[in-house]
Amino acid sequence: MTILDFDRLERGRRAFAEVMTFPAPRDASPATSSMLDFVYAEVWQRPVLTRRDRRFVTLACVAAADAEVPLRDHVYAALNSGDVSIVEMQETVLHFAVYGGWPKASRFNMVVDEQWERINGERGRPVPPPASLLPLSTPSDPEARLSVGEQSFKDINCLPYAPARDNPYQGAGILNFVFGEMWLRPGLGMRQRRLVTVACVAFQDAPYPILSHVYAALKSRDLSFDEMDELALHFAAYYGWPKAAHLNDVIGSQKRRVLAEWDAEKRADGA
Amino acid sequence: MTILDFDRLERGRRAFAEVMTFPAPRDASPATSSMLDFVYAEVWQRPVLTRRDRRFVTLACVAAADAEVPLRDHVYAALNSGDVSIVEMQETVLHFAVYGGWPKASRFNMVVDEQWERINGERGRPVPPPASLLPLSTPSDPEARLSVGEQSFKDINCLPYAPARDNPYQGAGILNFVFGEMWLRPGLGMRQRRLVTVACVAFQDAPYPILSHVYAALKSRDLSFDEMDELALHFAAYYGWPKAAHLNDVIGSQKRRVLAEWDAEKRADGA
Amino acid sequence: MTILDFDRLERGRRAFAEVMTFPAPRDASPATSSMLDFVYAEVWQRPVLTRRDRRFVTLACVAAADAEVPLRDHVYAALNSGDVSIVEMQETVLHFAVYGGWPKASRFNMVVDEQWERINGERGRPVPPPASLLPLSTPSDPEARLSVGEQSFKDINCLPYAPARDNPYQGAGILNFVFGEMWLRPGLGMRQRRLVTVACVAFQDAPYPILSHVYAALKSRDLSFDEMDELALHFAAYYGWPKAAHLNDVIGSQKRRVLAEWDAEKRADGA
Numbered sequence: 001m002t003i004l005d006f007d008r009l010e011r012g013r014r015a016f017a018e019v020m021t022f023p024a025p026r027d028a029s030p031a032t033s034s035m036l037d038f039v040y041a042e043v044w045q046r047p048v049l050t051r052r053d054r055r056f057v058t059l060a061c062v063a064a065a066d067a068e069v070p071l072r073d074h075v076y077a078a079l080n081s082g083d084v085s086i087v088e089m090q091e092t093v094l095h096f097a098v099y100g101g102w103p104k105a106s107r108f109n110m111v112v113d114e115q116w117e118r119i120n121g122e123r124g125r126p127v128p129p130p131a132s133l134l135p136l137s138t139p140s141d142p143e144a145r146l147s148v149g150e151q152s153f154k155d156i157n158c159l160p161y162a163p164a165r166d167n168p169y170q171g172a173g174i175l176n177f178v179f180g181e182m183w184l185r186p187g188l189g190m191r192q193r194r195l196v197t198v199a200c201v202a203f204q205d206a207p208y209p210i211l212s213h214v215y216a217a218l219k220s221r222d223l224s225f226d227e228m229d230e231l232a233l234h235f236a237a238y239y240g241w242p243k244a245a246h247l248n249d250v251i252g253s254q255k256r257r258v259l260a261e262w263d264a265e266k267r268a269d270g271a
Numbered sequence: 272m273t274i275l276d277f278d279r280l281e282r283g284r285r286a287f288a289e290v291m292t293f294p295a296p297r298d299a300s301p302a303t304s305s306m307l308d309f310v311y312a313e314v315w316q317r318p319v320l321t322r323r324d325r326r327f328v329t330l331a332c333v334a335a336a337d338a339e340v341p342l343r344d345h346v347y348a349a350l351n352s353g354d355v356s357i358v359e360m361q362e363t364v365l366h367f368a369v370y371g372g373w374p375k376a377s378r379f380n381m382v383v384d385e386q387w388e389r390i391n392g393e394r395g396r397p398v399p400p401p402a403s404l405l406p407l408s409t410p411s412d413p414e415a416r417l418s419v420g421e422q423s424f425k426d427i428n429c430l431p432y433a434p435a436r437d438n439p440y441q442g443a444g445i446l447n448f449v450f451g452e453m454w455l456r457p458g459l460g461m462r463q464r465r466l467v468t469v470a471c472v473a474f475q476d477a478p479y480p481i482l483s484h485v486y487a488a489l490k491s492r493d494l495s496f497d498e499m500d501e502l503a504l505h506f507a508a509y510y511g512w513p514k515a516a517h518l519n520d521v522i523g524s525q526k527r528r529v530l531a532e533w534d535a536e537k538r539a540d541g542a
Numbered sequence: 543m544t545i546l547d548f549d550r551l552e553r554g555r556r557a558f559a560e561v562m563t564f565p566a567p568r569d570a571s572p573a574t575s576s577m578l579d580f581v582y583a584e585v586w587q588r589p590v591l592t593r594r595d596r597r598f599v600t601l602a603c604v605a606a607a608d609a610e611v612p613l614r615d616h617v618y619a620a621l622n623s624g625d626v627s628i629v630e631m632q633e634t635v636l637h638f639a640v641y642g643g644w645p646k647a648s649r650f651n652m653v654v655d656e657q658w659e660r661i662n663g664e665r666g667r668p669v670p671p672p673a674s675l676l677p678l679s680t681p682s683d684p685e686a687r688l689s690v691g692e693q694s695f696k697d698i699n700c701l702p703y704a705p706a707r708d709n710p711y712q713g714a715g716i717l718n719f720v721f722g723e724m725w726l727r728p729g730l731g732m733r734q735r736r737l738v739t740v741a742c743v744a745f746q747d748a749p750y751p752i753l754s755h756v757y758a759a760l761k762s763r764d765l766s767f768d769e770m771d772e773l774a775l776h777f778a779a780y781y782g783w784p785k786a787a788h789l790n791d792v793i794g795s796q797k798r799r800v801l802a803e804w805d806a807e808k809r810a811d812g813a
Contacts (some may be wrong), residue, residue: 028674030635031632031650032726034719034723039644043714048710063641065645067646070649090438094444098373099374101369102370103471103475104475109441110479119487131446132437140411140412146404165405166403167384168361172453173376177448181443187439206374207797228708229709232711240639240644242743242748243748244711244715245748246751248709300771300774301771302775302787305585310783333784337790338784501572504573509784510781513607514609515577516573516611517610517612522571531543
């Protein structure tokens with residue numbers, strides 16, 4: 001073993017402990033060693049996205065992957081480090097439920113409760129009472145809610161139109177709940193919702209949502225071009241290269257689309 | 272090729288054409304031949320679940336699998352055969368969105384629109400106008416909606432309690448939308464919602480939802496024990512044996528739980 | 543039950559026991575009976591791919607499917623049968639981590655450790671010490687690593703170019719780690735890496751990686767056309783027909799592409 005190789009492994013262990021807030025595993029399997037060396041000592045240390053940013057991408061990926069231990073460990077690390085508040089974490093679960101499916105979110109929610117109790121226990125304090133759900137910040141009247149949903153659909157997707165109401169998926173689902181309520185809830189910032197959403201559409205792999213959400217995150221300037229590139233690398237580490245390769249291609253095409261639109265807008269302004 | 276093999280293949284082709292409403296593929300690859308022989312000539316022909324029942328399990332599986340051609344073909348076949356109405360199909364998309372994730376549902380919804388247009392075109396008639404979304408059948412007042420959601424959560428899950436409201440996933444998500452509105456929408460029967468839900472929790476693989484939804488489908492008697500067993504086989508064909516083996520184990524344990532409860536209830540009634 | 547049915551079931555049980563190295567389950571549910579009859583007595587017994595080949599496809603599928611019992615059983619069976627060595631198994635975990643995502647690989651890795659300990663326990667011997675990770679076989683100098691990564695990207699993908707370095711996903715991810723290190727590790731042969739990779743891109747469902755990896759496996763002659771067809775059938779059993787139907791389509795198109803290229807190369811040689 002050369003000094004250099006040994007240093008690499010130690011560097012991986014230190015990086016793991018810093019990100020995860022607990023010591024690195026001692027096993028020397030190829031998967032663990034490469035994880036320490038590549039995922040922790042390289043990917044998490046990179047600039048452009050902050051450690052806090054990377055938490056949201058990671059949480060979506062581990063909740064999607066149905067792997068018990070990584071989910072528990074990353075929920076714990078995100079809360080224990082102070083990078084993510086409990087309110088943000090719980091909103092992340094709801095946001096994830098919509099984009100990753102309610103069954104997976106159900107476990108994510110349980111793990112959040114358990115780890116929050118564990119952290120409070122470790123700090124010798126009771127679990128603080130949760131914030132009250134009511135009153136909601138969005139209108140209750142169905143017609144008003146649909147109007148809000150249509151407007152927020154346009155704003156968040158950076159599109160000039162909203163889908164037709166008279167289709168259960170679009171009306172009762174997308175306009176009434178997803179954009180009429182869920183995206184508008186306080187407690188999680190738009191940038192964080194973008195990070196979670198892009199990770200979810202990247203693992204779900206349906207062809208249009210990945211286009212529209214990468215586009216909207218760039219067009220809204222909620223994520224810069226460089227941040228989106230970095231997100232693709234972080235995602236690759238947590239959800240595998242095949243889906244990340246597709247995300248990377250989509251990012252390339254949507255950057256060109258956004259640049260062309262900005263250019264056209266600038267020329268229109270100058271006219 | 273022996274006469275027997277030829278007969279088997281022809282039997283598979285006829286079964287495919289009957290289920291799918293269009294001719295079987297002519298390629299002779301091992302995967303296609305086995306699909307005709309096993310999936311169409313055996314699984315779809317089995318008793319206990321009707322062809323209509325099997326449509327709902329299949330639709331959930333192909334929408335989950337992100338495979339463009341099977342999704343298109345099964346949506347077409349379900350509508351073209353008359354086994355599933357357009358209203359039921361559209362409600363299936365919304366139900367699937369909740370249990371399988373909105374991104375996959377987005378494509379499912381597009382495919383439904385396309386195939387519905389295609390079928391109407393083939394029949395030389397215009398696409399009928401959609402039903403109006405409003406008025407909704409569930410209350411608009413947030414407090415009333417949460418109460419409805421709590422009651423329907425108990426009824427549908429066959430449980431004596433509902434989750435706490437003051438958690439975004441549980442309150443704003445589960446009680447307010449999933450059980451306060453979505454499950455209660457007209458247009459899709461409870462039996463069909465059970466078939467879609469069990470298929471979704473079986474591919475999503477989160478450990479608790481599969482237990483609770485298999486339990487509730489059996490306890491409510493919406494699906495019989497034999498029907499649930501048959502569902503596991505149909506699911507195996509469309510989502511693979513590993514996940515089906517897990518579903519099958521869960522079915523075994525939940526049957527025992529339900530039988531024990533029914534037994535205790537009978538003894539309590541007789542006391 | 544007729545004699546014929548009984549014979550079929552017994553044949554399935556014997557096939558299961560032979561593949562899995564432990565007795566078949568005794569339950570008589572439709573899913574289990576069909577699994578014994580179709581998956582074990584038919585699919586695993588087919589020619590073209592060996593039982594050892596089928597292990598690698600199966601391992602990728604069960605690790606992806608998040609079904610605890612099948613994962614445990616297939617890891618055990620692969621090691622206990624002697625078809626797959628512990629070194630190959632551990633490299634399979636790392637290869638899977640890259641193509642299936644680290645979170646799922648993390649559980650796979652734990653299961654391998656457990657089952658390896660169980661097997662050694664059953665044989666009354668201590669778990670042998672693991673091979674040392676270091677020294678790595680690939681260069682540590684970043685520039686040298688990228689050069690190695692570019693060359694191996696071209697060789698393994700059978701392409702005349704490598705992607706640009708100055709993109710985090712491509713540079714830090716693909717060139718530096720995936721092709722600059724992971725694919726080049728000793729301990730798992732190229733044929734086995736192809737089997738795992740094709741299974742992973744087939745369940746991940748991203749549109750381009752499935753094209754490029756099926757193409758490269760065929761073009762490199764690491765897998766023959768017939769072997770690839772057989773892989774699609776084995777994959778269907780373990781990950782369901784919808785995704786397998788897509789894989790089968792891709793195989794058809796990539797065979798035509800490879801044949802056309804071989805034909806053009808032959809004519810160029812003859813010129």
